[in-house]
Amino acid sequence: QVQLVESGGGLVQPGGSLRLSCAASGISFSRSSMAWYRQVPGKQRERVAIINTSEGTDYAASVKGRFTISRDNTKNTIYLQMNSLKPDDTAVYYCNKLGGVVWGQGTQVTVSS
Secondary structure (H helix, E strand, O other): OOEEEEEOOEEEOOOOOEEEEEEEEOOOHHHOOEEEEEEOOOOOOEEEEEEOOOOOEEEOOOOOOOEEEEEEOOOOEEEEEEOOOOHHHOEEEEEEEOOOOOOOOOEEEEEOO
8 A cells, every 4th residue: 555654844944955755666666756845834735846757846936946856765864955934835635646546644844034
């Protein structure tokens, strides 16, 4: 069964950094494009970063130049390095494979002074 476990969130001041991790099981990880998403209450979940099987990446305009997605196929894990964080980055962050329908519990990121 598919399981996605996100971790690494927390409270950080504006301008700070966090590194999120997502451990995946029950999927063909090395053959899957993976992505990070985020959601704030009352809004749709948005995709912020994606990494394909060749480690090509793409980012939402709002995070480009500040966030970096990476993957470790030996650990079935993806990461999201978030730098220069802003209050608008506050959200629950989720990971999933492209087209996945089972979601994890997410990890809360709060950017506030």
